[in-house]
Amino acid sequence: MFPTAVKIREALDGKNLDWFRGIFTEERCGSGGTVVDGWFSRLFIQQPTRRRNLINFPAHITKVPYKTLPSETEWNLCFGLFHSNRDQDDFLVPDFSWVQVQKLALPRVRPWN
Numbered sequence: 001m002f003p004t005a006v007k008i009r010e011a012l013d014g015k016n017l018d019w020f021r022g023i024f025t026e027e028r029c030g031s032g033g034t035v036v037d038g039w040f041s042r043l044f045i046q047q048p049t050r051r052r053n054l055i056n057f058p059a060h061i062t063k064v065p066y067k068t069l070p071s072e073t074e075w076n077l078c079f080g081l082f083h084s085n086r087d088q089d090d091f092l093v094p095d096f097s098w099v100q101v102q103k104l105a106l107p108r109v110r111p112w113n
Contacts, residue, residue: 004039004043007019007020008020019039022038022039023038023039023040024036024037024038024040024041024092025037025038026092060080060081061078061079061080061082062078062079062080063076063077063078064076064077064078064079065103073102074102074103075100075101075102075103076100076101076102076103077098077099077100078098078099078100078101079096079097079098080096080097080098081094081095081096082095082096082097082099083095
């Protein structure tokens with residue numbers, strides 16, 4: 001098993017709870033925003049090259065292209081974690097949602113004269 005999976009299994013058995021509590025941490029940095037850390041944030045394949053702000057992590061949005069019949073209008077249905085809200089205990093709660101967007105034709109590019 002992977003080391004992280006072993007630690008999760010131990011936490012489920014009531015061991016290694018301090019490690020499990022470090023799943024996600026955030027530190028407010030004044031007007032500079034919030035810096036995140038914790039072992040879960042290190043599981044991302046792409047790590048932020050700048051500060052570890054929430055906005056610097058990948059969004060993980062799934063796009064499903066499709067056509068409606070008989071008009072053959074092309075659409076993209078996008079699912080993902082677009083934002084989070086804070087609950088009454090000041091914890092971030094993910095808000096998964098979706099959006100449907102019609103695909104438009106590419107604009108014609110005129111040469112610059």
